[in-house]
Amino acid sequence: MPIEIPADNVGLVSPQIAQFDEALPLRSGRSLAEYQLVYETYGTLNAGRSNAILICHALSGNHHAAGYLSMEDRKPGWWDACIGPGKAIDTNKYFVVSINNLGGCHGSTGPTSLDPATGRRYGPDFPIMAVRDWVKSQARLADRLGIEQWLAVVGGSLGGMQALRWSIDYPERLRGCAVIAAAPKLSAQNIAFNEVARQAIVSDPDFHEGHYYEHNTKPRRGLMLARMLGHITYLSDGSMREKFGRDLRTGKLNFNFDADFEVESYLRYQGENFSDHFDANTYLLMTKALDYFDPARDFDGDLAACLAQARCRFLVSSFSTDWRFAPERSEEIVKALMRARKAVSYLEIDAPQGHDAFLFPIDEYVRLIGGFLASLTAGGKH
Amino acid sequence: MPIEIPADNVGLVSPQIAQFDEALPLRSGRSLAEYQLVYETYGTLNAGRSNAILICHALSGNHHAAGYLSMEDRKPGWWDACIGPGKAIDTNKYFVVSINNLGGCHGSTGPTSLDPATGRRYGPDFPIMAVRDWVKSQARLADRLGIEQWLAVVGGSLGGMQALRWSIDYPERLRGCAVIAAAPKLSAQNIAFNEVARQAIVSDPDFHEGHYYEHNTKPRRGLMLARMLGHITYLSDGSMREKFGRDLRTGKLNFNFDADFEVESYLRYQGENFSDHFDANTYLLMTKALDYFDPARDFDGDLAACLAQARCRFLVSSFSTDWRFAPERSEEIVKALMRARKAVSYLEIDAPQGHDAFLFPIDEYVRLIGGFLASLTAGGKH
Numbered sequence A, B: 001m002p003i004e005i006p007a008d009n010v011g012l013v014s015p016q017i018a019q020f021d022e023a024l025p026l027r028s029g030r031s032l033a034e035y036q037l038v039y040e041t042y043g044t045l046n047a048g049r050s051n052a053i054l055i056c057h058a059l060s061g062n063h064h065a066a067g068y069l070s071m072e073d074r075k076p077g078w079w080d081a082c083i084g085p086g087k088a089i090d091t092n093k094y095f096v097v098s099i100n101n102l103g104g105c106h107g108s109t110g111p112t113s114l115d116p117a118t119g120r121r122y123g124p125d126f127p128i129m130a131v132r133d134w135v136k137s138q139a140r141l142a143d144r145l146g147i148e149q150w151l152a153v154v155g156g157s158l159g160g161m162q163a164l165r166w167s168i169d170y171p172e173r174l175r176g177c178a179v180i181a182a183a184p185k186l187s188a189q190n191i192a193f194n195e196v197a198r199q200a201i202v203s204d205p206d207f208h209e210g211h212y213y214e215h216n217t218k219p220r221r222g223l224m225l226a227r228m229l230g231h232i233t234y235l236s237d238g239s240m241r242e243k244f245g246r247d248l249r250t251g252k253l254n255f256n257f258d259a260d261f262e263v264e265s266y267l268r269y270q271g272e273n274f275s276d277h278f279d280a281n282t283y284l285l286m287t288k289a290l291d292y293f294d295p296a297r298d299f300d301g302d303l304a305a306c307l308a309q310a311r312c313r314f315l316v317s318s319f320s321t322d323w324r325f326a327p328e329r330s331e332e333i334v335k336a337l338m339r340a341r342k343a344v345s346y347l348e349i350d351a352p353q354g355h356d357a358f359l360f361p362i363d364e365y366v367r368l369i370g371g372f373l374a375s376l377t378a379g380g381k382h
Helices: A131-145 A158-169 A188-202 A205-210 A220-234 A237-243 A262-277 A280-292 A295-299 A303-307 A327-339 A354-359 A363-378 B131-145 B158-169 B188-202 B205-210 B220-234 B237-243 B262-277 B280-292 B295-299 B303-307 B327-339 B354-359 B363-378
Strands: A016-020 A035-042 A052-056 A095-099 A150-156 A174-180 A313-319 A344-349 B016-020 B035-042 B052-056 B095-099 B150-156 B174-180 B313-319 B344-349
Touching: A016 A131, A035 A131, A052 A131, A052 A158, A095 A131, A131 A158, A131 A280, A150 A158, A150 A363, A158 A174, A158 A280, A158 A295, A158 A303, A174 A363, A188 A205, A188 A220, A188 A280, A188 B220, A188 B237, A188 B262, A205 A220, A205 A280, A220 A262, A220 A280, A220 A354, A220 B188, A237 A262, A237 A354, A237 B188, A262 B188, A295 A303, A303 A327, A313 A327, A313 A354, A313 A363, A327 A344, A344 A363, B016 B131, B035 B131, B052 B131, B052 B158, B095 B131, B131 B158, B131 B280, B150 B158, B150 B363, B158 B174, B158 B280, B158 B295, B158 B303, B174 B363, B188 B205, B188 B220, B188 B280, B205 B220, B205 B280, B220 B262, B220 B280, B220 B354, B237 B354, B295 B303, B303 B327, B313 B327, B313 B354, B313 B363, B327 B344, B344 B363
Parallel strands: A052 A095, A052 A150, A150 A174, A174 A313, A313 A344, B052 B095, B052 B150, B150 B174, B174 B313, B313 B344
Antiparallel strands: A016 A035, A035 A095, B016 B035, B035 B095
16 A cells, blocks of 8 residues: 655655766875765755755665655654654755765665775775865865755764865865764764674675675674664664663563563664665764764864864754763754854753754754754844 | 782682582572582671671673782782772771672573583573572572671662662671662663674674584674773773874874774774673673663562662762763662662762773762761661
8 A cells, every 4th residue: 555645744755866977085084086976956956046955864874865766665764753844854845965975885885886996885894084085075066956056965973074174175165064862973882882783794704705795695694793782872762761671572471582571672673674675885984983072183183273264054953862972962062163163053852862863853943953954044144 | 021919908818619519599590409508708707707898790800809819910900090909999807708699601500511410511591680680699609608788788789789688688797788880770781882882792693592612702892892892881982082182103094994093003902902801692691681680670670679678788879971871870779778778878970981980990989988987887787
């Protein structure tokens, strides 16, 4: 039975592909000779090309942020809660561009793509990307689309780091920057969790040092473990307690190693499902980009000096129960922006969902984003 | 070169073994036909047999809590900071008994032991132990040692849960109960972390469904991952930041999947070292005992009703930066004890080390334990 598409949904969407033949020099010193980016757009670019918003995705995200891919598609895009007609990112007003990052596994050039130099899949030889590399590739897509300046660049988590990098590297090319549930750099604990996930993948015998495609297999167990672990860090202690508590699957303890508790079978299911659909080399790359992100590093650790480059207005937002990137981490960004005398609005949203909260249509949060975007169109082009 | 043993150290110690031929019925419905317990003792049992203290170990602990095993032994027992002449648990005053729990891999009967019924190692067929089973086995050791009543039962983390279980199941057999850095039951998040660790082990191809001994191998990668993950939860975010920050191993980012950051190589080292010395089936068992611990379950979830059984005095202690078993979890125990009108002292110790703090000789903490134990001898036998 075909789905019924709600009135506030962007409806059926199709990805588009942009091919780039000019080499992209990368932070690592390597470069991509050619590449393609897959993206979706929602809404209409206005005549002045002044209503475009770029959405940057997080660790396991992709370009499919809103709408449905077919009338049989049961699940809309990952940020459908916030993108659509009348929603926080209102497609009646804005032209929204959502991109799959390089190194991804959903259509943009990445480890699963063929390396033109060898004719084989890149696999583990795909260059490790830095956030600045993604931003550079996104800027080229903006050129291609004729967008000189974004009304805003918006992202949560790793996406927020991309938004922040935009404000530093292309200060004239955005009017607003929304950095949601992010951090100016990962803590040792953040890196440690990423490292366990990576070790789970690379120690899986089916990883074959990243050449698992040639062995017609994939490190399914490693990816499952990585996702289970990641998932714990996306949820708050309280939301897990609320959702699962100590509920038993069969009403009793089994005294074996089957899943006794609901939370165990939930995590196993999430992990297995993810391992079916995601590429391990991409997962490794994305976690490294997170670990490496530290824009202040080029300024002797002085984030305010780094952000002095920026010309846009900022919205920074955090969630009370997020322990992956706790409100204090967002406040580091806010304080640096204030020291750099930038215009910044900050709100810690009271929300039980932990890090995942940024994906939910929480009233206060939706109003915050909507209000910030509206405020950017109130003045003229800066 | 032989070590120099400090004056406040218990010195050279030797484990002792007690063999039990009477079957031990278990919470699971199964039973152990016969078993042995390995233990160490420090100090001297007084004539009245009233100065004995039982130390219960945590997840990866064992009976070797203090002193050195030889003059070449570089590392003292795991709680040497707190056990010794003049230390918090003063071996000039007390007779300390430290036991390796059943299911362990350090000498007490466990998965690596021979099953008398088959003549082969128990492996995965070793029964899953509940905390109450351990306590029962410890009570039998007390009988064997002629200790009718412990001056105190003391433990941190999973050890604290055993101490609490003693107060419920054998109320007349202890005068004091010290529950350190514990919780009355695991949260969904706690269980979730344990489940990821278990899945890391059981999904390792070298696990062979627990029969890895017969294959002359062990699930080394799974154990390594389990330990890396566990280790993150033992440390506080702040202590990891303090210890490692974002320090780079080679002073630069490598843009490959070697360890870039110090915290990565530290965790890998910890994980590999652990996987050399610990048994995977034991690790699985111990995490299940943690997950299953929930003494209030027999009382419709009413912890105060459960603790109404107790006759001893309590010390409950938590650490400010412990997020594995946060101070709030200790406070649940304290509140239930107060509702049950029991004598309880509680202190949240301000300490940066996270959950691991219970292993450190923190002044305030050392004084707290020492003071509690001294107060127990102030009155007569109750």
